[in-house]
Amino acid sequence: MLARNLAQGRSGQIAVVVPYLDTPYFSELLQSVIRAARVSGYNVLIDQTDGDPEHERAFIADGSRRLLFDGVIFSPLGLDQQALTNRDRRLPLVILGERSSDGSFDHVGIDDVAASRQATEHLIDLGRQRIAAIGDQPYATGEAAQRRTRGFREAHAARGRTPREDLIISTPRFNRPDGAQAMEHLLDLAEPPDAVFCYSDLVALGAIRTLLSRGLRVPEDVAVVGYDDIEDGRFSNPTITTISPDKEMIATTAVERLLLRISSPTPPAGLELRAPHKLIIRESTAGRSTPG
Amino acid sequence: MLARNLAQGRSGQIAVVVPYLDTPYFSELLQSVIRAARVSGYNVLIDQTDGDPEHERAFIADGSRRLLFDGVIFSPLGLDQQALTNRDRRLPLVILGERSSDGSFDHVGIDDVAASRQATEHLIDLGRQRIAAIGDQPYATGEAAQRRTRGFREAHAARGRTPREDLIISTPRFNRPDGAQAMEHLLDLAEPPDAVFCYSDLVALGAIRTLLSRGLRVPEDVAVVGYDDIEDGRFSNPTITTISPDKEMIATTAVERLLLRISSPTPPAGLELRAPHKLIIRESTAGRSTPG
DNA sequence: CTGAAAGCGCTAACAC
DNA sequence: GTGTTAGCGCTTTCAG
Numbered sequence: 001m002l003a004r005n006l007a008q009g010r011s012g013q014i015a016v017v018v019p020y021l022d023t024p025y026f027s028e029l030l031q032s033v034i035r036a037a038r039v040s041g042y043n044v045l046i047d048q049t050d051g052d053p054e055h056e057r058a059f060i061a062d063g064s065r066r067l068l069f070d071g072v073i074f075s076p077l078g079l080d081q082q083a084l085t086n087r088d089r090r091l092p093l094v095i096l097g098e099r100s101s102d103g104s105f106d107h108v109g110i111d112d113v114a115a116s117r118q119a120t121e122h123l124i125d126l127g128r129q130r131i132a133a134i135g136d137q138p139y140a141t142g143e144a145a146q147r148r149t150r151g152f153r154e155a156h157a158a159r160g161r162t163p164r165e166d167l168i169i170s171t172p173r174f175n176r177p178d179g180a181q182a183m184e185h186l187l188d189l190a191e192p193p194d195a196v197f198c199y200s201d202l203v204a205l206g207a208i209r210t211l212l213s214r215g216l217r218v219p220e221d222v223a224v225v226g227y228d229d230i231e232d233g234r235f236s237n238p239t240i241t242t243i244s245p246d247k248e249m250i251a252t253t254a255v256e257r258l259l260l261r262i263s264s265p266t267p268p269a270g271l272e273l274r275a276p277h278k279l280i281i282r283e284s285t286a287g288r289s290t291p292g
Numbered sequence: 293m294l295a296r297n298l299a300q301g302r303s304g305q306i307a308v309v310v311p312y313l314d315t316p317y318f319s320e321l322l323q324s325v326i327r328a329a330r331v332s333g334y335n336v337l338i339d340q341t342d343g344d345p346e347h348e349r350a351f352i353a354d355g356s357r358r359l360l361f362d363g364v365i366f367s368p369l370g371l372d373q374q375a376l377t378n379r380d381r382r383l384p385l386v387i388l389g390e391r392s393s394d395g396s397f398d399h400v401g402i403d404d405v406a407a408s409r410q411a412t413e414h415l416i417d418l419g420r421q422r423i424a425a426i427g428d429q430p431y432a433t434g435e436a437a438q439r440r441t442r443g444f445r446e447a448h449a450a451r452g453r454t455p456r457e458d459l460i461i462s463t464p465r466f467n468r469p470d471g472a473q474a475m476e477h478l479l480d481l482a483e484p485p486d487a488v489f490c491y492s493d494l495v496a497l498g499a500i501r502t503l504l505s506r507g508l509r510v511p512e513d514v515a516v517v518g519y520d521d522i523e524d525g526r527f528s529n530p531t532i533t534t535i536s537p538d539k540e541m542i543a544t545t546a547v548e549r550l551l552l553r554i555s556s557p558t559p560p561a562g563l564e565l566r567a568p569h570k571l572i573i574r575e576s577t578a579g580r581s582t583p584g
Numbered sequence: 585c586t587g588a589a590a591g592c593g594c595t596a597a598c599a600c
Numbered sequence: 601g602t603g604t605t606a607g608c609g610c611t612t613t614c615a616g
Contacts, residue, residue: 002298002359003609006592011294021326021338022319022523030313034340046313046338048326067294067593176527209527231314235468235501237529295593298608359609 005067013043014258015069017059019051019077023175024230025200026075029096032251033073040259045069051173053078053141060087071258080140092261094254097144103270106257110245110277112144116151117158118279119225119243120197124159126223126285128195131156132167134182134207135174135199145174148199148227167193174199179206187214194222195285201226201233204240208284224284238283249275297359305335306550307361309351311343311369315467316522317492318367321388324543325365332551337361343465345370345433352379363550372432384553386546389436393562398549400565402537404436407569408443409450411517411535412489414571416451418515420487423448424459426474426499427466427491437466440491440519459485466491471498479506486514487577493518493525496532500576516576530575541567 005011016033018026034044045068049055056079059065060072071092076084076099085102087093093105101107123131133152137145149168156163169185171178179198183206186193198204204226211222218224218238226233229244253273261268297303308325310318326336337360341347348371351357352364363384368376368391377394379385385397393399415423425444429437441460448455461477463470471490475498478485490496496518503510510516510530518525521536545565553560 001357001610002294002303003592004611006294006298006594007609007611009592021313021322022316024314024316027314027319031340034313044339047336048323065293176523180527205524205527209529212529231468232497232524235472235497237501237504293594295608296595298610299593299595301608 009067010070010262011067012041013045013069014071014073014255014262015045015047015059016073016075017047017049017056018075019049021046021048023202024232025202025228028230029247029251032248033255036252036255040255042070042255042259049077051077053080053083057083060084060091060093062088070262073254073258078141089267092258092267094258094261096250096254098147099143101270101272104267106254106261106268106271106273108250108253108257108273108275110243110250110275112147113151113154115227115243115245115277115279116148116197116199117155118151119227120152120155121159122241122279122281122285123195123197123223123225124155124161126195126219128193128223130164130167130191130193131195131197132169132186132193133163133197133199134169134171134179134186134203136168136170137172138170145199148197152197171199171203175202176206176209179203180210181206183207183210187211187216192222196222196224198224198226201228201230201240201242203227204242204284205232205236208236208238208240219283219285219287225279226284229280233282238288241282241285242280243277244280245277246275301359302362302554303359304333305337305361306363306365306547306554307337307339307351308365309339309341309348310367311341313338313340315494316524317494317520320522321539321543324540325547328544328547332547334362334547334551341369343369345372345375349375352376352383352385354380362554365546365550370433381559384550384559386550386553388542388546390439391435393564395562396559398546398553398560398563398565400542400545400549400567402535402542402567402569404439405443405446407519407535407537407571408440408489409447410443410571411519412444412447413451414533414573414577415487415489415515415517416447416453418487418511418577420485420515422456422459422483422485423487423489424461424478424485425455425489425491426461426463426471426478426495428460428462429464430462437491440489444489463491463495467494468498468501471495472502473498475499475502479503479508484514488514488516490516490518493520493522493532493534495519496534496576497524497528500528500530500532511575511577511579517571518576521572525574530580533574533577534572535569536572537569538567 075096233240367388525532
């Protein structure tokens, strides 16, 4: 088997590299990737980077690992633009999430700016006055977060409003503890928000936990919208209004493009593939049984 | 790199095989396994079986895949005792979760019977009268579930009570929808339960969702205890009382034993390693701020 | 159509 | 200590 790979010059395996496995968004996405790859006879090999830039770089820069897998689907976290360019060009690569591409790889994700804008407009249209955003990352590796912040601002502009800068909170990651802590901070403000746009459902879950344990009601006192549409948000109390990316399509598209790259003698042009998303309204903005 | 493996007869990789990646219990455990393996210079290769017995069998029976990885940490779901015995004995193997071993592999987990008994006794000691159990699996591959049911019965016996058979509900898996559905069923009974022992936190989350959307209060009307201590249960509303297995120890022990097996010229005796667990009391049985 | 030989890229053991 | 060769287990090619 191993010898066969050596002889054939291919392994029949593709690697999927994600920052964290315990993030539901990734594990749900992985499911779909594994299934999509399996129908094409490919096995999937998963690697977790912990968001470590060194580890991430090694994966795409080090040509020696080639042959262990025929291609990589990669969701980078701590990698800047340059590291992506200084990669081993021979390794077929598809990037997940929004990234500017240099044309040597494909890249699939939803339109984060538009989605974030839509989420924020929903909050504005609910009549909320002081809308917070949790999850900004104003530094080089926070490209994805910054796109959401841009959407947040655009929504305000589109409705003739000005976002309150002190209500845009940065967090190191997009997880529950981050969300809970950011919400604590927001509630300690002189004028706390009456709505929050969270950059992930995990952040929203953490924020809601803080709100409820402080005795506030969701959505009556504070409306919350999340991002990712993970299963947790469909069973939480309250359920979470969220941006739902079409994970199935992201996964199948990524696999499809990667296999095409693998089998293609001459590398195809790098594409920006955009999967659809939708806003799903649930209790955290609509309340128990009175949507709208 | 690939050639090196061929020449050396080892790959420096271990495989971890789990049924579902999107089950938080597994993804949290995987994190620890990956880290433990990494400090020993091993890379981790993850595979998801979807609980498919065929796929599971192939992994341990098919010697041809040997050399792709030096050993396997395996959490079987649809595999019966026989399949585990008819395996390729040359492949170093460690099984996760409770399983009777034939001595050719190690096997690490917590004491499910004792833990389940403890969880149930907690409910009894709260003064609950009609205690349900959600998650039994009364068939060949449901060994783990059955141990929890045994603990449930033992707790009743220890307190001089008789479990109500109609309150022991079977579910195909241990996830949120299963829990939600089982709870619907229980609430439609003439005499619904006033407490529930769920065989996973996911089941508990689903059950709580059903309770709350039916207008019942947790824990006032129905107390709920879960199993696994996943992060969700620490941020849900209410937070979940649960059996907390020492995942870190399970992971490090599994890796340690596997590496020992890999490096050992003569296979060590198969051990039954038991990791500690504890009952963590939270809001779903203790209420908001009045523990006990 | 079946069978032997060369070689995938690297390591280990050996000789120089 | 450095240089060379056999060979890991399979595939592929070429000759029989």
